[in-house]
Amino acid sequence: MSALSTVHGIVARDLLRASRQTSRLLGGLVRPFMWLLLVGTGYSAIARLEGGGSYQAYVLPGIIVMAALFGGMLTAIATVYDREFGMLRLMLASPAGIPVVLAGRAAAATVVAVIQGGIVLACAPFVMPVSWPSAGAAAGALLLASAMSAMLGLLVAARLRSVENFAGVINVVLFPLLFASGALYPTAGMPPLLRALARVNPVTYSVDLVRHALGQAAEFPAATDTVVQLGVALAAFGLTALLFDPEQRLVGKPRPRA
Amino acid sequence: MSASPAPAIEAEGLGRDYGSTRALGALGLVVPPGALVGLLGPNGAGKTTAMLLLATLLAPTRGSARIFGLDTRQRRTAVRRRLGLVFQETSVDGLLTVEENLRFAARLAGLGGQAARAAVARAMSDAGLGERRSQPARQLSGGWRRMVDVARATMHRPELLILDEPTVGLDPEHRERIWAILDAERRRHGTTILFSTHYLTEAEPADRVVLLAQGDVVADGPPADLRASVGGEVVEVDGPGAASLVSLLRDRGAVVSVRRTDRGLRAGLVPGRARPMELAAGVSGIERVAVRHSTLEDVYFTKTVAEAE
Numbered sequence: 017m018s019a020l021s022t023v024h025g026i027v028a029r030d031l032l033r034a035s036r037q038t039s040r041l042l043g044g045l046v047r048p049f050m051w052l053l054l055v056g057t058g059y060s061a062i063a064r065l066e067g068g069g070s071y072q073a074y075v076l077p078g079i080i081v082m083a084a085l086f087g088g089m090l091t092a093i094a095t096v097y098d099r100e101f102g103m104l105r106l107m108l109a110s111p112a113g114i115p116v117v118l119a120g121r122a123a124a125a126t127v128v129a130v131i132q133g134g135i136v137l138a139c140a141p142f143v144m145p146v147s148w149p150s151a152g153a154a155a156g157a158l159l160l161a162s163a164m165s166a167m168l169g170l171l172v173a174a175r176l177r178s179v180e181n182f183a184g185v186i187n188v189v190l191f192p193l194l195f196a197s198g199a200l201y202p203t204a205g206m207p208p209l210l211r212a213l214a215r216v217n218p219v220t221y222s223v224d225l226v227r228h229a230l231g232q233a234a235e236f237p238a239a240t241d242t243v244v245q246l247g248v249a250l251a252a253f254g255l256t257a258l259l260f261d262p263e264q265r266l267v268g269k270p271r272p273r274a
Numbered sequence: 275m276s277a278s279p280a281p282a283i284e285a286e287g288l289g290r291d292y293g294s295t296r297a298l299g300a301l302g303l304v305v306p307p308g309a310l311v312g313l314l315g316p317n318g319a320g321k322t323t324a325m326l327l328l329a330t331l332l333a334p335t336r337g338s339a340r341i342f343g344l345d346t347r348q349r350r351t352a353v354r355r356r357l358g359l360v361f362q363e364t365s366v367d368g369l370l371t372v373e374e375n376l377r378f379a380a381r382l383a384g385l386g387g388q389a390a391r392a393a394v395a396r397a398m399s400d401a402g403l404g405e406r407r408s409q410p411a412r413q414l415s416g417g418w419r420r421m422v423d424v425a426r427a428t429m430h431r432p433e434l435l436i437l438d439e440p441t442v443g444l445d446p447e448h449r450e451r452i453w454a455i456l457d458a459e460r461r462r463h464g465t466t467i468l469f470s471t472h473y474l475t476e477a478e479p480a481d482r483v484v485l486l487a488q489g490d491v492v493a494d495g496p497p498a499d500l501r502a503s504v505g506g507e508v509v510e511v512d513g514p515g516a517a518s519l520v521s522l523l524r525d526r527g528a529v530v531s532v533r534r535t536d537r538g539l540r541a542g543l544v545p546g547r548a549r550p551m552e553l554a555a556g557v558s559g560i561e562r563v564a565v566r567h568s569t570l571e572d573v574y575f576t577k578t579v580a581e582a583e
Contacts, residue, residue: 106365
């Protein structure tokens with residue numbers, strides 16, 4: 017009861033916060049649509065894809081995952097803000113304990129990621145024909161990608177000391193995960209080293225599973241995509257629980273929150 | 275609320291180091307249920323560390339602690355259920371309204387549904403936050419934010435409240451409001467309260483005061499006993515002749531303690547043993563002399579600052 021109540025409280029708070037950070041919310045939506053509409057339209061004019069489909073249709077699964085990846089990871093990494101401004105202390109003092117607090121943060125980030133990716137998915141029929149069963153399967157794939165993104169975000173936050181590192185994380189973690197995933201171009205055409213990187217990049221499997229769901233040509237069996245993502249999510253959560261330092265910033269003075 | 279026979283707080287040799295820095299030496303403390311205990315001391319004395327250790331938020335380097343008989347390391351969850359905490363810095367989310375902040379806290383405390391709604395409504399009413407319930411917390415003054423902290427800490431009716439400088443930086447009106455809420459919690463529910471403060475007058479009504487300096491307990495007891503320990507009366511002597519007057523008082527066996535201030539000397543006296551005002555008339559270089567009752571401030575300075583020669 018206490019654990020559920022704690023998770024509920026953390027998710028509700030994060031959704032309220034997300035709904036009031038309109039610039040962040042808009043930024044999270046503008047980024048994928050900019051790729052889909054501007055870059056997608058431009059590339060459609062020059063790219064020749066096997067099977068003759070449009071580049072926009074090809075890139076759609078990657079853009080759905082991009083929205084979820086940024087939404088999930090950035091929301092989870094916002095734990096650093098809570099640590100910096102004293103709210104994490106409050107959560108860590110709850111009877112539920114650290115794993116439940118982390119699960120609450122992961123659940124909140126997953127919900128935000130599903131919403132952001134879901135908005136892109138809802139626009140899929142404007143780009144390519146999508147049946148209801150495909151949409152349902154894509155929603156399932158999105159949920160898995162969102163959960164994994166949230167867990168990876170928590171793992172980054174576990175040892176991130178200050179909010180000043182936040183922008184660096186986007187450049188050093190998020191963009192490489194996205195660009196080396198086959199979200200924006202087929203991994204088959206990559207040089208061997210990049211292709212090997214794509215194979216160990218969990219986001220590759222997120223994109224691949226959404227391709228399966230939307231009936232596009234995929235690189236791996238759907239079961240492989242699912243197992244890899246579940247494994248990475250669980251491993252990231254376990255590592256976060258191990259690496260998370262609950263005493264960090266308890267004694268130092270947090271900044272007053274605006 | 276509970277008639278638990280175990281002490282509310284029991285600490286034995288409780289200490290904590292941060293690397294090679296000793297923050298708290300070995301705190302020994304037994305607090306009966308329902309008591310009001312003040313933790314005093316200069317910045318860096320170990321007050322916050324002691325409170326975080328008792329609140330299960332820090333692991334001790336040495337010693338042990340029990341809250342209502344529950345070991346803080348082995349029964350962490352059970353201990354936390356009995357605690358209400360106010361941290362030194364406010365823990366209020368500026369993007370949420372007052373009511374949303376309290377609802378969030380209720381969920382963290384394990385309250386759900388109707389119980390959470392009732393606790394939030396009661397806490398807002400007790401803290402006078404009703405009119406501000408829909409106001410974003412970032413628009414609140416520091417005083418009202420602190421009221422939200424106190425409402426949050428008391429809303430689930432904890433048996434032990436641990437408050438780290440709950441009134442720091444507040445105007446007298448908000449300080450008064452906070453102490454009114456805390457007094458009501460004690461009176462109505464028998465809540466045990468451990469608090470730290472730099473406003474020493476706030477510690478006067480405490481059942482017991484523990485004075486820390488550099489991680490060690492340097493004084494411990496009821497305020498009246500502590501005041502008596504530095505002399506029931508204090509003579510304040512300013513001017514170049516201050517030391518001569520104190521020397522005369524010392525010769526009469528009246529001096530219990532002496533400390534130097536920027537303006538002169540402050541000597542704790544055994545009441546009735548000597549007449550400082552009369553003696554001062556015969557000493558040259560006395561610019562000002564006054565006799566008053568001793569206060570916790572005298573105890574604080576006498577115990578935490580080296581005694582004057």
